[in-house]
Amino acid sequence: MRSDTVTLPTQEMLQAILHTPLRDDVYGEDPTVNKLQELAAEKIGKEKALLVTSGTQGNLVSILSHTKKGDEVILEASAHTYRTEAGGLCIVGGLIPNPIQGTMGVLDPRDVERAIRTRNVHYPEPTLIAIENTHNAAGGTCWNQSQIKAIKKVAERHGMRIYMDGARVFNAAIALNVDAKELTTHMDSVTFCLSKGLSAPIGSLVIGDEAFIERTRKWRKVLGGGLRQAGVIAAPGIIALEKMVDRLKEDHANARTLAEGLARIRGVSINLETVQTNIVRYDIAGLEMNSSQFVSKLRKHGIKTAGSGISIRMVTHRMISREDIDYTLNTIEAVTKAR
Numbered sequence: 035m036r037s038d039t040v041t042l043p044t045q046e047m048l049q050a051i052l053h054t055p056l057r058d059d060v061y062g063e064d065p066t067v068n069k070l071q072e073l074a075a076e077k078i079g080k081e082k083a084l085l086v087t088s089g090t091q092g093n094l095v096s097i098l099s100h101t102k103k104g105d106e107v108i109l110e111a112s113a114h115t116y117r118t119e120a121g122g123l124c125i126v127g128g129l130i131p132n133p134i135q136g137t138m139g140v141l142d143p144r145d146v147e148r149a150i151r152t153r154n155v156h157y158p159e160p161t162l163i164a165i166e167n168t169h170n171a172a173g174g175t176c177w178n179q180s181q182i183k184a185i186k187k188v189a190e191r192h193g194m195r196i197y198m199d200g201a202r203v204f205n206a207a208i209a210l211n212v213d214a215k216e217l218t219t220h221m222d223s224v225t226f227c228l229s230k231g232l233s234a235p236i237g238s239l240v241i242g243d244e245a246f247i248e249r250t251r252k253w254r255k256v257l258g259g260g261l262r263q264a265g266v267i268a269a270p271g272i273i274a275l276e277k278m279v280d281r282l283k284e285d286h287a288n289a290r291t292l293a294e295g296l297a298r299i300r301g302v303s304i305n306l307e308t309v310q311t312n313i314v315r316y317d318i319a320g321l322e323m324n325s326s327q328f329v330s331k332l333r334k335h336g337i338k339t340a341g342s343g344i345s346i347r348m349v350t351h352r353m354i355s356r357e358d359i360d361y362t363l364n365t366i367e368a369v370t371k372a373r
Protein backbone atom coordinates (compact mmCIF):
# COMPACT_ATOMS: atom_id res chain seq x y z
CA MET A 35 0.00 0.00 0.00
CA ARG A 36 3.01 2.28 -0.32
CA SER A 37 1.86 3.56 -3.68
CA ASP A 38 -0.18 2.81 -6.77
CA THR A 39 3.15 2.97 -8.62
CA VAL A 40 3.82 -0.62 -7.47
CA THR A 41 1.06 -2.05 -9.67
CA LEU A 42 2.31 -4.68 -12.10
CA PRO A 43 1.25 -4.87 -15.75
CA THR A 44 -1.63 -7.21 -16.61
CA GLN A 45 -1.10 -10.34 -18.75
CA GLU A 46 -2.76 -8.51 -21.63
CA MET A 47 -0.20 -5.69 -21.31
CA LEU A 48 2.69 -8.16 -21.33
CA GLN A 49 1.26 -9.87 -24.43
CA ALA A 50 0.87 -6.51 -26.15
CA ILE A 51 4.56 -5.76 -25.55
CA LEU A 52 5.48 -8.98 -27.37
CA HIS A 53 3.33 -8.34 -30.40
CA THR A 54 3.50 -4.61 -31.01
CA PRO A 55 5.20 -3.22 -34.15
CA LEU A 56 8.30 -1.15 -33.30
CA ARG A 57 10.32 1.64 -34.92
CA ASP A 58 12.55 4.49 -33.69
CA ASP A 59 10.57 7.09 -31.74
CA VAL A 60 13.30 9.76 -31.80
CA TYR A 61 12.51 9.91 -35.55
CA GLY A 62 8.81 9.97 -34.61
CA GLU A 63 8.31 6.69 -36.46
CA ASP A 64 7.21 4.24 -33.78
CA PRO A 65 3.59 3.45 -34.72
CA THR A 66 2.59 2.31 -31.23
CA VAL A 67 3.95 5.46 -29.58
CA ASN A 68 2.17 7.59 -32.16
CA LYS A 69 -1.08 5.73 -31.52
CA LEU A 70 -0.77 6.20 -27.75
CA GLN A 71 0.00 9.91 -28.16
CA GLU A 72 -3.05 10.40 -30.39
CA LEU A 73 -5.22 8.55 -27.90
CA ALA A 74 -3.91 10.64 -24.98
CA ALA A 75 -4.43 13.92 -26.84
CA GLU A 76 -7.98 12.84 -27.64
CA LYS A 77 -8.77 11.83 -24.03
CA ILE A 78 -7.44 15.11 -22.62
CA GLY A 79 -8.93 17.20 -25.42
CA LYS A 80 -5.84 18.93 -26.82
CA GLU A 81 -3.87 18.94 -30.10
CA LYS A 82 -0.84 16.80 -29.34
CA ALA A 83 0.78 14.53 -26.74
CA LEU A 84 4.29 13.33 -25.99
CA LEU A 85 5.30 10.12 -24.23
CA VAL A 86 7.82 10.72 -21.44
CA THR A 87 9.49 8.31 -19.06
CA SER A 88 7.89 9.43 -15.79
CA GLY A 89 5.64 11.93 -14.09
CA THR A 90 8.70 13.79 -12.86
CA GLN A 91 10.05 14.11 -16.39
CA GLY A 92 6.61 15.18 -17.64
CA ASN A 93 6.36 17.90 -15.02
CA LEU A 94 9.86 19.13 -15.71
CA VAL A 95 9.67 19.26 -19.52
CA SER A 96 6.25 20.93 -19.27
CA ILE A 97 7.29 23.58 -16.79
CA LEU A 98 10.51 24.25 -18.73
CA SER A 99 8.51 24.62 -21.93
CA HIS A 100 6.18 27.19 -20.36
CA THR A 101 8.88 29.33 -18.78
CA LYS A 102 12.39 30.72 -19.15
CA LYS A 103 15.23 30.72 -16.63
CA GLY A 104 14.57 33.10 -13.73
CA ASP A 105 10.75 33.10 -14.04
CA GLU A 106 8.47 32.63 -11.05
CA VAL A 107 6.14 29.64 -10.82
CA ILE A 108 3.14 29.78 -8.51
CA LEU A 109 2.19 26.45 -7.01
CA GLU A 110 0.60 24.91 -3.95
CA ALA A 111 2.95 24.69 -0.94
CA SER A 112 2.98 20.87 -0.85
CA ALA A 113 2.88 20.33 -4.63
CA HIS A 114 4.75 17.27 -5.87
CA THR A 115 6.68 19.34 -8.43
CA TYR A 116 7.90 21.61 -5.65
CA ARG A 117 8.46 19.23 -2.73
CA THR A 118 9.02 15.74 -4.15
CA GLU A 119 10.94 16.05 -7.41
CA ALA A 120 14.41 16.61 -5.99
CA GLY A 121 14.34 20.31 -6.83
CA GLY A 122 14.43 19.85 -10.62
CA LEU A 123 12.46 23.04 -11.08
CA CYS A 124 15.28 25.07 -9.50
CA ILE A 125 18.26 22.91 -10.46
CA VAL A 126 17.46 22.41 -14.12
CA GLY A 127 14.98 25.18 -14.80
CA GLY A 128 16.55 28.00 -12.77
CA LEU A 129 12.98 28.83 -11.74
CA ILE A 130 11.76 30.55 -8.59
CA PRO A 131 8.90 28.70 -6.91
CA ASN A 132 6.29 30.84 -5.17
CA PRO A 133 4.48 28.34 -2.92
CA ILE A 134 1.01 29.21 -1.66
CA GLN A 135 -0.87 27.30 1.01
CA GLY A 136 -4.03 25.72 -0.34
CA THR A 137 -6.99 24.09 1.38
CA MET A 138 -6.99 20.35 0.81
CA GLY A 139 -4.59 20.96 -2.06
CA VAL A 140 -6.81 23.51 -3.80
CA LEU A 141 -5.62 27.10 -4.16
CA ASP A 142 -7.92 29.99 -3.36
CA PRO A 143 -7.89 32.23 -6.46
CA ARG A 144 -7.74 35.33 -4.24
CA ASP A 145 -4.56 34.06 -2.55
CA VAL A 146 -3.03 33.43 -5.95
CA GLU A 147 -4.00 36.85 -7.20
CA ARG A 148 -2.51 38.48 -4.09
CA ALA A 149 0.76 36.64 -4.72
CA ILE A 150 1.15 37.87 -8.28
CA ARG A 151 3.23 41.02 -8.26
CA THR A 152 3.02 43.71 -10.89
CA ARG A 153 5.96 43.29 -13.24
CA ASN A 154 8.88 45.29 -11.91
CA VAL A 155 12.66 45.23 -12.32
CA HIS A 156 13.08 43.76 -8.83
CA TYR A 157 10.90 40.70 -9.30
CA PRO A 158 11.22 37.45 -11.20
CA GLU A 159 8.57 37.39 -13.89
CA PRO A 160 5.50 35.39 -12.86
CA THR A 161 4.70 33.30 -15.93
CA LEU A 162 3.15 30.05 -14.75
CA ILE A 163 0.58 28.71 -12.29
CA ALA A 164 0.90 24.95 -11.69
CA ILE A 165 -1.88 22.94 -10.04
CA GLU A 166 -2.06 19.26 -9.05
CA ASN A 167 -5.14 17.08 -9.62
CA THR A 168 -5.51 14.87 -7.68
CA HIS A 169 -3.36 16.47 -5.03
CA ASN A 170 -1.10 13.82 -3.56
CA ALA A 171 0.12 15.41 -0.32
CA ALA A 172 -3.36 16.66 0.57
CA GLY A 173 -4.65 13.07 0.42
CA GLY A 174 -5.62 12.52 -3.21
CA THR A 175 -8.04 15.44 -3.20
CA CYS A 176 -9.73 16.76 -6.32
CA TRP A 177 -9.93 20.15 -7.98
CA ASN A 178 -13.43 20.39 -9.47
CA GLN A 179 -14.42 22.26 -12.64
CA SER A 180 -15.46 25.50 -10.94
CA GLN A 181 -12.26 25.67 -8.86
CA ILE A 182 -10.24 25.12 -12.03
CA LYS A 183 -12.19 27.76 -13.94
CA ALA A 184 -11.66 30.30 -11.17
CA ILE A 185 -7.88 29.82 -11.17
CA LYS A 186 -7.79 29.95 -14.97
CA LYS A 187 -9.45 33.38 -14.84
CA VAL A 188 -6.68 34.62 -12.56
CA ALA A 189 -4.03 33.28 -14.95
CA GLU A 190 -5.74 35.01 -17.86
CA ARG A 191 -6.04 38.33 -16.05
CA HIS A 192 -2.29 38.34 -15.45
CA GLY A 193 -1.12 36.93 -18.76
CA MET A 194 0.11 33.73 -17.10
CA ARG A 195 -0.01 30.18 -18.39
CA ILE A 196 -1.56 27.37 -16.39
CA TYR A 197 -0.36 23.78 -16.07
CA MET A 198 -1.83 20.68 -14.41
CA ASP A 199 0.24 17.92 -12.86
CA GLY A 200 -2.53 15.45 -13.54
CA ALA A 201 -0.53 12.37 -12.57
CA ARG A 202 -3.86 10.99 -11.27
CA VAL A 203 -6.30 13.14 -13.24
CA PHE A 204 -8.35 10.08 -14.21
CA ASN A 205 -8.86 9.36 -10.51
CA ALA A 206 -10.20 12.90 -10.17
CA ALA A 207 -12.48 12.45 -13.19
CA ILE A 208 -13.87 9.17 -11.81
CA ALA A 209 -14.37 10.63 -8.33
CA LEU A 210 -16.15 13.72 -9.68
CA ASN A 211 -18.04 11.63 -12.23
CA VAL A 212 -17.00 13.82 -15.15
CA ASP A 213 -15.07 13.30 -18.37
CA ALA A 214 -11.36 14.05 -17.84
CA LYS A 215 -11.65 16.72 -20.56
CA GLU A 216 -13.88 18.78 -18.29
CA LEU A 217 -10.99 19.05 -15.84
CA THR A 218 -8.34 19.79 -18.44
CA THR A 219 -10.12 22.14 -20.82
CA HIS A 220 -8.90 25.30 -19.03
CA MET A 221 -5.30 24.12 -18.85
CA ASP A 222 -2.58 25.16 -21.29
CA SER A 223 -1.06 21.73 -20.72
CA VAL A 224 -1.40 18.60 -18.62
CA THR A 225 0.72 15.60 -17.64
CA PHE A 226 -0.82 12.29 -16.58
CA CYS A 227 0.79 8.99 -15.56
CA LEU A 228 0.22 5.53 -17.01
CA SER A 229 2.23 3.79 -14.32
CA LYS A 230 0.16 4.60 -11.24
CA GLY A 231 -3.41 3.34 -10.79
CA LEU A 232 -3.63 2.56 -14.51
CA SER A 233 -1.11 -0.26 -13.97
CA ALA A 234 1.21 0.23 -16.96
CA PRO A 235 4.85 -0.48 -16.08
CA ILE A 236 6.37 2.79 -17.37
CA GLY A 237 5.39 6.13 -18.79
CA SER A 238 3.54 9.41 -18.61
CA LEU A 239 2.07 11.71 -21.23
CA VAL A 240 2.39 15.43 -21.68
CA ILE A 241 -0.51 17.02 -23.56
CA GLY A 242 -0.92 20.50 -25.04
CA ASP A 243 -0.95 22.43 -28.30
CA GLU A 244 1.37 21.60 -31.16
CA ALA A 245 3.96 24.34 -30.53
CA PHE A 246 4.15 23.46 -26.84
CA ILE A 247 4.63 19.75 -27.56
CA GLU A 248 7.48 20.58 -29.95
CA ARG A 249 9.21 22.45 -27.12
CA THR A 250 8.66 19.55 -24.69
CA ARG A 251 10.15 17.17 -27.28
CA LYS A 252 13.32 19.25 -27.29
CA TRP A 253 13.50 19.35 -23.49
CA ARG A 254 12.86 15.61 -23.32
CA LYS A 255 15.90 15.12 -25.58
CA VAL A 256 17.98 17.42 -23.37
CA LEU A 257 17.05 15.33 -20.34
CA GLY A 258 17.90 12.05 -22.04
CA GLY A 259 14.30 10.99 -22.44
CA GLY A 260 14.31 10.51 -26.21
CA LEU A 261 13.72 6.76 -26.49
CA ARG A 262 14.08 4.48 -29.47
CA GLN A 263 11.75 1.44 -29.75
CA ALA A 264 9.46 2.97 -27.16
CA GLY A 265 6.51 0.99 -28.49
CA VAL A 266 7.32 -1.52 -25.73
CA ILE A 267 6.25 1.22 -23.31
CA ALA A 268 3.37 2.51 -25.42
CA ALA A 269 1.71 -0.88 -26.00
CA PRO A 270 0.77 -1.47 -22.34
CA GLY A 271 0.05 2.26 -22.08
CA ILE A 272 -2.71 1.99 -24.68
CA ILE A 273 -4.33 -0.83 -22.71
CA ALA A 274 -3.97 1.23 -19.51
CA LEU A 275 -5.84 4.13 -21.08
CA GLU A 276 -8.51 2.08 -22.77
CA LYS A 277 -9.24 -0.50 -20.10
CA MET A 278 -8.00 0.58 -16.68
CA VAL A 279 -9.68 3.92 -16.08
CA ASP A 280 -13.18 2.76 -15.16
CA ARG A 281 -11.95 0.31 -12.55
CA LEU A 282 -10.34 3.12 -10.52
CA LYS A 283 -13.69 3.41 -8.74
CA GLU A 284 -12.94 0.10 -7.01
CA ASP A 285 -9.74 1.61 -5.59
CA HIS A 286 -11.71 4.62 -4.38
CA ALA A 287 -14.30 2.39 -2.67
CA ASN A 288 -11.50 0.43 -0.96
CA ALA A 289 -9.83 3.66 0.17
CA ARG A 290 -13.14 4.83 1.63
CA THR A 291 -13.65 1.56 3.53
CA LEU A 292 -10.10 1.76 4.84
CA ALA A 293 -10.50 5.39 5.91
CA GLU A 294 -13.80 4.78 7.68
CA GLY A 295 -12.29 1.80 9.49
CA LEU A 296 -9.27 3.85 10.53
CA ALA A 297 -11.54 6.60 11.86
CA ARG A 298 -12.91 4.07 14.37
CA ILE A 299 -9.47 3.10 15.72
CA ARG A 300 -8.41 4.88 18.91
CA GLY A 301 -5.30 7.00 18.53
CA VAL A 302 -5.66 7.32 14.76
CA SER A 303 -6.69 10.69 13.48
CA ILE A 304 -8.05 11.09 9.96
CA ASN A 305 -9.97 13.77 8.11
CA LEU A 306 -12.45 11.77 6.05
CA GLU A 307 -13.14 14.80 3.87
CA THR A 308 -9.70 14.41 2.30
CA VAL A 309 -10.34 10.81 1.27
CA GLN A 310 -11.80 11.42 -2.17
CA THR A 311 -9.86 8.98 -4.37
CA ASN A 312 -7.28 6.23 -3.72
CA ILE A 313 -4.98 7.91 -1.17
CA VAL A 314 -5.52 7.66 2.58
CA ARG A 315 -3.44 9.90 4.80
CA TYR A 316 -3.72 9.85 8.58
CA ASP A 317 -1.88 10.77 11.77
CA ILE A 318 -0.90 8.39 14.54
CA ALA A 319 0.03 10.95 17.22
CA GLY A 320 -2.45 9.29 19.60
CA LEU A 321 -0.66 5.94 19.34
CA GLU A 322 2.48 7.23 21.03
CA MET A 323 4.75 5.81 18.38
CA ASN A 324 6.41 7.38 15.40
CA SER A 325 5.76 6.43 11.81
CA SER A 326 8.91 4.29 11.49
CA GLN A 327 7.82 2.15 14.45
CA PHE A 328 4.28 1.88 13.11
CA VAL A 329 5.49 1.04 9.58
CA SER A 330 7.86 -1.66 10.81
CA LYS A 331 5.16 -3.24 13.02
CA LEU A 332 2.83 -3.49 10.02
CA ARG A 333 5.61 -4.84 7.85
CA LYS A 334 6.01 -7.79 10.22
CA HIS A 335 2.42 -8.66 9.27
CA GLY A 336 3.11 -8.36 5.55
CA ILE A 337 1.72 -4.85 5.11
CA LYS A 338 4.01 -2.39 3.35
CA THR A 339 3.21 1.25 3.90
CA ALA A 340 5.02 4.57 4.13
CA GLY A 341 5.17 7.35 6.69
CA SER A 342 7.01 10.40 7.87
CA GLY A 343 6.96 11.95 11.35
CA ILE A 344 3.54 10.98 12.69
CA SER A 345 1.89 10.84 9.32
CA ILE A 346 1.07 7.68 7.35
CA ARG A 347 0.02 7.25 3.74
CA MET A 348 -1.73 4.19 2.31
CA VAL A 349 -2.67 3.95 -1.34
CA THR A 350 -5.21 1.55 -2.83
CA HIS A 351 -4.80 0.10 -6.32
CA ARG A 352 -5.57 -2.87 -8.55
CA MET A 353 -3.45 -5.25 -6.48
CA ILE A 354 -5.13 -4.41 -3.18
CA SER A 355 -8.41 -6.24 -2.65
CA ARG A 356 -11.31 -5.63 -0.29
CA GLU A 357 -9.98 -8.57 1.81
CA ASP A 358 -6.60 -6.82 2.04
CA ILE A 359 -8.38 -3.77 3.45
CA ASP A 360 -10.10 -5.87 6.12
CA TYR A 361 -6.79 -7.56 6.95
CA THR A 362 -5.05 -4.17 7.20
CA LEU A 363 -7.70 -2.76 9.54
CA ASN A 364 -7.65 -5.85 11.76
CA THR A 365 -3.86 -5.74 11.89
CA ILE A 366 -3.73 -2.06 12.78
CA GLU A 367 -6.28 -2.63 15.51
CA ALA A 368 -4.24 -5.54 16.92
CA VAL A 369 -0.96 -3.63 16.72
CA THR A 370 -2.39 -0.58 18.49
CA LYS A 371 -3.99 -2.67 21.24
CA ALA A 372 -0.78 -4.63 21.84
CA ARG A 373 1.20 -1.49 22.72
Ligand code: TLP
Pocket residue numbers: 036037038039087088089090091093114115118166168169170199201202227238
Ligand atom coordinates in the same frame (compact mmCIF):
# COMPACT_ATOMS: atom_id res chain seq x y z
N1 TLP B 1 4.37 10.23 -6.69
C1 TLP B 1 4.92 9.06 -6.06
C2 TLP B 1 6.13 9.41 -5.19
O1 TLP B 1 6.94 10.32 -5.78
C3 TLP B 1 5.78 9.92 -3.85
C4 TLP B 1 3.85 8.37 -5.26
O2 TLP B 1 4.12 7.25 -4.81
O3 TLP B 1 2.75 8.93 -5.09
N2 TLP B 1 3.01 14.05 -9.64
C5 TLP B 1 2.36 13.46 -8.63
C6 TLP B 1 1.11 14.08 -8.11
C7 TLP B 1 2.84 12.26 -8.09
O4 TLP B 1 2.20 11.72 -7.07
C8 TLP B 1 4.01 11.68 -8.61
C9 TLP B 1 4.57 10.41 -8.05
C10 TLP B 1 4.65 12.34 -9.66
C11 TLP B 1 4.12 13.51 -10.16
C12 TLP B 1 5.93 11.81 -10.26
O5 TLP B 1 5.72 10.65 -10.96
P1 TLP B 1 6.91 9.60 -11.22
O6 TLP B 1 7.07 8.81 -9.97
O7 TLP B 1 6.42 8.81 -12.39
O8 TLP B 1 8.12 10.39 -11.56
